[in-house]
Amino acid sequence: MTARLDAVLGNARVPASLVADAQRFGGRRDRDCFAGNLVVRGGSVAGMSQDGPVDTDLGGRLVTTPFVEPHCHLDKCFTIERLDFAGGSLLDAITAQSADKANWTYGDLRGRAERGIREMVAAGTRMVRTHVDWEVDMRDPDRLPLAWRVIGDLAEEWRGRITIxxxxxxxxxxxxxxxYSQAVGRVIAQSGGALGAFVFDQPERAAGIHNMFSVAARHGLALDFHVDxxxxxxxxxxxxxxxxxxxxxxxxxxxxxHACNLAVxxxxxRKQxxxxxxxxxxxVVALPSxxxxLQDRDRTIPRERGLTAVSELLAAGVNVAFGTDNVQDAFxxxxxxxxxxxxxxxxxxxxLPPPLGDRLPLVMQNAAxxxxxxxxxxxxxPADALLIWETGDVAELVSGGTYARCRSLHDAMPSH
Incomplete structure (x- = not known):
């Protein structure tokens, strides 16, 4: 049985921040959501109605676009239990994680990365960018890191369920x-990736940034920086x-x-x-966890949050998103x-003040x-690109509570 292309799904709630044309969408404004009957025509959402017959009652559940993860590290995740590491600075974490690379076999990387992918999909994530440490070999810039190949394999296997x-x-x-920058840029372009780098206080940072833009322009690459x-x-x-x-x-x-020091x-x-x-x-992707x-580790009691200037960036019109970054690793x-x-x-x-529904684009449209x-x-x-949640409350959704479970809206459509 296939779902109908036309249907009216009664008693739905849609966060207003996820609607492009609020004037024409219809529905009744209820705090940070539109409430009403969701109208699907030709398989795509056409808006909301307030009355009339419905094909299915959604019971006040939320309907949203999927989540997007703009910054994580699937090559490093789930390694904390095997690290000889008791916490410390960013540089301490880099040292500890580098030592763990001796354990990075194909099976180890695949198992940990796929565990992370499964978590994302279960959470309603349908697009992710993962960073992959690139082992620099100036004599052999064509050599692909093992993790790059592993995650490439997983991207193909998970195609249709999540874009990696x-x-x-x-x-x-x-x-x-x-x-070297031109050679490695060519390799990354051929294997379908983005070009990224860690920019801190290195004396060569200006030259490196200049070269990255040159390489990216030549090969049509997106750029992604860990910066400041x-x-x-x-x-x-x-x-x-x-x-x-x-x-x-x-x-x-x-x-x-990151851009941590922007806040201090x-x-x-800062304004300039x-x-x-x-x-x-x-x-700019803020990475709170x-x-x-890791930041402000020089004092017994941390006083500076280490988070970039989120509110000021948003007020200036910068596209801001939140990313999960590291999960159960040295960082x-x-x-x-x-x-x-x-x-x-x-x-x-x-x-960030409520209403929480207004914040959803930070991990949806802005992140994408x-x-x-x-x-x-x-x-x-289209209906099959949207999610329906077991909860009708945005606070419950964002908090990730018991009822923040999802399925495709397509599955809620009546069948022939």
Missing amino acids: QRAALLPIASMADAG EGLSPELDGLELIAREAARTAHAEPVLCG IEQDV RIELTARAGLS SNLY CPVGIHDPKRTLAMGVLAAH KALGQPLAPVDRS
Whole structure:
């Protein structure tokens, strides 16, 4: 039996932030949602009606677009129990995780990465970008990391259930070598990935960023940076990237993760840097779990949150999203691959006020835009691209509680 292409699904709730044309959508405004009968025509959502016969009663359940995970590390996840690591700084975590790579066989990587993928799919995630550590070999830039190949295999196997993007995570110093950067950019383009790098205080960072934009333009690559993952006011990677993006008018998406020190630098400098980020068209992904755990470790009691300036970036028109980042590894010893829980943590850490429904794009449309894959709103989506949840409350959904379980809206459609 196949679901009908036309149906009226009664007693539905749709978060208003996930609707493109509120004036024409119909329905009754109920706090941060539209409530009413969801009308499906030709297999796609046409809007809401207030009365008339219905084919199926949804019982007040929420209907949403799927979640998007813009930044995680499937090569590192679920390693904390085997690490000789008791917590520490970002550099401590890098050292501990690097030592664990001796355990990274095909089977080990596949098992841990697929566990993370299963968590995401169960949580209603249908698109993800995972970073993959790139082992630099200046003599052999064509060599693909084992994790890159493993996750590529999984991307094919999970096709149709979740879209998996890979972003190469390179040290920015290696990209300052023009020959190496061109060679590795070609390899990444051929294997269908994004070009990324860790930008901190390296002396070669400006040259490396310049080369990355050049390589990305040549091969049509999206760029993805771990940038300014610290609280020193001297860190300036975000500004360097924004200036290069503005200068080159790079055609592909440019995403910057972390940008921790943006929240603690002097106000005038912060305002200028945020305005530059907005003009350059960068996306910024805030990563509350790892940043709350690793930043401000120099004091007995942490006082600085380590989270980027989320509210000011949003107010300036920057595309901002939240990412889960590390899960149960040296960078964050706890967690689960679930954008709902990431959003809940971000709401707390960034002091984002209700209504919570207004925050859903941070882990849906905004996150998809950061990955260069626009996510249609509810009123422009086919029914089989939408999710129906066991709860009717956005707070319950975002909190990831007992009733925050989902299925395809297509499954709720009446059958012939």
